[in-house]
Amino acid sequence: MTDFPYIRSDADGDRYVDVAALFAAHGQDAGQVPRTIRLLAEAAARACAEGRLSAAELATAVGWTPQAAGTGQELRFPVGRVVLQDASGLPLLTDLAALRDAVRRAGGDAAQVNPAVPVTMVIDHSVTIEQNRGPGAFAHNLKREAEVNAERYQFARWAAAAFDNLSIVPPGNGIIHQIHMETLVEVVSRRDGWRFSDLVIGTDSHTTMIGGLGVLGWGTGGIEAEEAVLGGLLSLPAPELVEVELCGKLPPGVSATDAALTLTQWLRRQGVVGALLEFHGPGVAALGIADRATIANMAPEYGATSALFPLDAEVLTYLERNGAPREHLQTIRAHLLTDVQPGEGVAYNRRLHFDLDLVIPSVAGPSRPDQRLPLAALPSVIEGPGSPAALPTASDEGLRAGDIVIAAITSCTNTANPDAMITAALVARNALRRGMKVPAHVRTSLAPGSRRVAEYLGQLDLLAPLEALGFAVSAFGCATCVGNSGPLAPQISRQISGRGLNVAAVLSGNRNFEARIHPLVRSNILMSPALVVAFALCGTLCRDLTRDPVGTDAAGHPVLLSDLWPDEAEVRALLGRIGSGPAHFVTPESWTEQAGPVGPFWPWQPGSTHFIEPPFFAPGFSAQVRELAGARPLLVLGDGVTTDHISPVGPIASESETGRYLAAKGVATGRLGTYAGRRGNHEAMLRGTFANARLRNLLADGRDGPWTRHMTSGEIVPVTSAAARYRRDGVAAVILAGDGYGMGSARDWAAKGTRLLGVRAVVARSFERIHRTNLIRVGVVPLRPVTGGLEGIDLTGEIEISSTGLTPLHQPGQAVTLTITSAAGTATLDCVLEARTETELDLLRAGGLFERVRRDFLANAAGPEQDVPESAGMPPGRAAVADPERKIVQDG
Structure with a gap:
């Protein structure tokens, strides 16, 4: 301890970094340093005490100043955890499998190729909305997902058994970011004799959502994540730290989605690409945890590396409501007692001010999340014939420009937010009471972020009105937001293609890039779940819902959006009725039926169209940088x-x-x-x-x-x-x-x-x-x-x-x-x-x-390297049925 006077031991015998003492030992006042830097320095100090980081490198982390940004200095540090989703996680595990084979062929110790930190993969990116309506939609899509992805899931189950420190959340449970918030987050970790602040990276760019809980985390590519998984230290160029002071509160009828889209456009214009953001100010206290998470989730859209909210009493209340064990809450409180309280004049590169009072109902599109529009301006997105605001959607001519063909309540940004989901369900209920229906050309779907969402909507009798309008639960996964929106009806597709129509999708997601949602849909509009329901009823973008009717009631009378929008007091009352307790995962039968190989090496099959041994670790794949000549x-x-x-x-x-x-x-x-x-x-x-x-x-x-x-x-x-x-x-x-x-x-x-x-x-x-x-x-x-x-x-x-x-x-x-x-x-x-x-x-x-x-x-391999063979499979007789249940996250 003499070499590291800032390392202490707690009552349980675990070591921790006294952050105030760490900065004092380097001549710094921790109270004048942004919390993001304190968290990175804490992680660096732990690595230094373990001999993985030099004293000079630690001094660089502790000595960060606003002037360091852009100088070429770098901060190196370990991460505590890595979270994966299957679309990027399975390629990472494929690379690890290939690395094992490369080490084995060279006579090295293949057992060394193992995750060095806890890794959890959530299978959420594979489900497609093939059936979008009716009580059987979820079961149909889950079964179809298992059929299409049988080989991928065999590989996932093999990996869960073959690699240490890897666990998997099976399909049909939800989206990685909401599951991360509800069950995977640690806030404070106890591991390997240490107690330390949670620091996480993920192979999904929206890992930043965890910043809503006061946890520092961000997205990386799978290649960089491989480095961390294998025990390497991550590196950041000395970052720009930006404080975003929020004041005021969101006006009635304005959602966290409206705030997130407005901030996305505004922060993108402020030039925060690559910056690490911290949100403070009186406006933070007016935002619930789900609202904060909605804003933090969108950090990739405004270009920031991370988006950190305070770790305050709201966070502890959220964790307690989600069933966090008492012992874990005690660990968090004990760690907070040793935390540094920021003083006046904390050093940032920039300070920005944003007034929540000024946010208005907003949408974003047609092809980027930062293309925010006030709701009244949405008809301007559609150009060409048939775009006046009063354009009817039903005619003998069929589809028209601006007609909505996909309306999806989907993705982590909004279905993590009970306020947003309850508001959407009440809009649906109020529409049903007036006898309103969704036009036949609109393909509706609901893919909640986790099973908890369906549970509380069911408890509040709010699932039924959504189902009646066509928003039945069709998946617990990303679905439409990653382009797995399912097929349009043939007659719809023919009209779009044959007439070159600019039709639309509306979704409560976070991405709307060109051709992402559906290759035939040119205008993709992000909005709150409640507005998705309203526009599904409307059937077209070519109507200003701030003044024009959404549609007509059973008697033919016009119905305005204000007629459908619920009273804020009713929403608050329903929020108060949501029960608490831990989330539970369900293991589908289709998952447990996936028999596959076992053993330390994956048997690459020559005829496979899902898994081919990649060339990345073969000798000669990588080439050193050379001058370009005749390129x-x-x-x-x-x-x-x-x-x-x-x-x-x-x-x-x-x-x-x-x-x-x-x-x-x-x-x-x-x-x-x-x-x-x-x-x-x-x-x-x-x-x-x-x-x-x-x-x-x-x-x-x-x-x-x-x-x-x-x-x-x-x-x-x-x-x-x-x-x-x-x-x-x-x-x-x-x-x-x-x-x-x-x-x-x-x-x-x-x-x-x-x-x-x-x-x-x-x-x-x-x-x-x-x-x-x-x-x-x-x-x-x-x-x-x-x-x-x-x-x-x-x-x-x-x-x-x-x-x-x-x-x-x-x-x-x-x-x-x-x-x-x-x-x-x-x-x-x-x-x-x-x-x-x-x-x-x-x-x-x-x-x-x-x-x-x-x-x-x-480096210490015994034999010469060999090129990757066409089939580097297992020796005969090594294939068997895997039983990695100890590594699959189960119910409870």
Whole structure:
């Protein structure tokens, strides 16, 4: 203890970091430091005491000042837990399985490949709303999910038994973020002889939702998460800390969704991309935990790394109502007694002020969450014939522009909020009392964030009115928000395609990127659950519901939104009747029936279309950074390119490159599944990279979708075909883009797919944090033009790109000059390397994280490395039925 005077022991014998003493030992006043930095420094001090972090690195964390942001300094620290969802979690586990095989083949100790921290995976991204109405919808969709994902779930059950520190929440229980809040969150952890503040990362960008409970957490790509899972320390460039002071309270009739969408637009305009936010002020006290979580959930949409609310009495009340054990609550209170109380004038880079009183009913769309509109302006989203506000939806001509074809109450942002859900149910009840119905062309669905939502709605007799309008529980999972909205009726699809209609989806989600919700739906509008119900009844976006009627009652009289909206007192009374107690998980029979292999190694099957041993840990996969010489632009893109543009998540179209590949493997058209479900097959995902139908590439001669011009031949070909030709010819590929490149999900396949295409550099005016770090971790160089971009550069004919200053990699942000040669001559583009820390430089020097991990695990291997065989399966006789029930999260 003498070397670490700030390490104390509590009454239970566990060590903890005395944060005040830690900062005092470094000449700092902890009361003048943002809580986010205190939490990171606490974690760093624990790692230092364990010998995993140097004293100098700890001093950097403790010595953070606002002036450190952007200097290239970095903070290194361990995380306490990792949470996964299946769409990104299964690829991570696939990589671990492949790493085990690589270590085994090289004669190393494969048993070392194990999670070093607790990891929980929630299976929530796989369910599709095939049946959307009726009492049998949930059972049908759950059964269908098990059939389509049988091999994926066999792999998940194998992994639960094969890896230490891994547990799994089976399908049919809810969305990762709400389950995280209700049951997985620790707030304060006791583990390995330590008591420490909960610090969590997740492979879903909306892991930030846990900030509503005062817990620091954020989303990472699966590649970065692998590093933490294997016991590595995470690294952040010395961050910008921004305080957001909230004042006032939300007016009556204004929801937390309205506040979240308004803040998303406002904070995006304030330029908080990559910043760590802390919410304080009197307005916080006026927000319940669910309201705070709704705002924190949207941090990826406003670009922040994290969004931290206070750890106050509201948090303890929430945990107690959700059945937290008394002993755990005592641990939290004991830890809080040793916490630092902030003083006056805490040091932040910026302070922002936001007045909740000024929030008005809002929606966002048609293709980004920051495109907030006041409710009255929604009709302006629809352009073209048939868009006046008074346009009727029923006519002999069928569908019209602006008609709503999908209305979904879905996703973690809103179905985690009892206030929002009760309000929606009361709108449905009031509509039924007036004899109102949802038009036939609207496909309705309800996918609550957890079973608790259905339980309290049932207790309050509020499920029935939702079901009567078509909002029966059809899933406990992400569903429509990740594009698993299910099929539209054939006659609806024919009208949209045949007449080129701009139709709409309304959803209570957090993402509405182009072609994400449904490939035929161009306008996707985010809104509160109650407004989803109202617009489902209305049937069109082309009506101003602040003044125009939602519809008519049974007698033909107009019904306004104000006629349906419940009184706030009634909502509060119903909220007070919600029971307390721990959440329970249910294990579906379809899950326990999934027999599969056992043993430490996954038996890769040559004929599998879900799991193929990936090449990432094979010798020679990673290549060190070299100067670009004669490189070709694969894509030239504009602003706002999202991870959905780069690596779609939704259904695989039969006419797509991936669809044709799967068909050649014998997969029937109706079983192609989704890109999210094929992430264990790198051949499928390679073909799905840049497969978004709304992709706009300036090299494609005006053709939207996955097309580009092959530079040598001049032909317009699929992106994957051009990339394959460049790889065959030994030519490096480059992507050129505008602002906000990679906004959206923490999707490692957006980077993995880019790397597999042969792309060696991405040049963009600005990058979203997660995607930038993902690119570095697969060995793709991110470059940012110092001024301007592609203006004045001729994009016709052949284009070649070369670089100077890229090697050697000697410092973060080093200058790199690109020479772009086209038919019009030669232009230069001065850039900076968007590797911001020494850790990121080291990753690029190594060729990416996979190569560094491979070397670390093979450092003491006994034999020579071998290439990945076509089938690296188990020896005969090793397959058996797995029984990993000890690792599956069960009821209670």
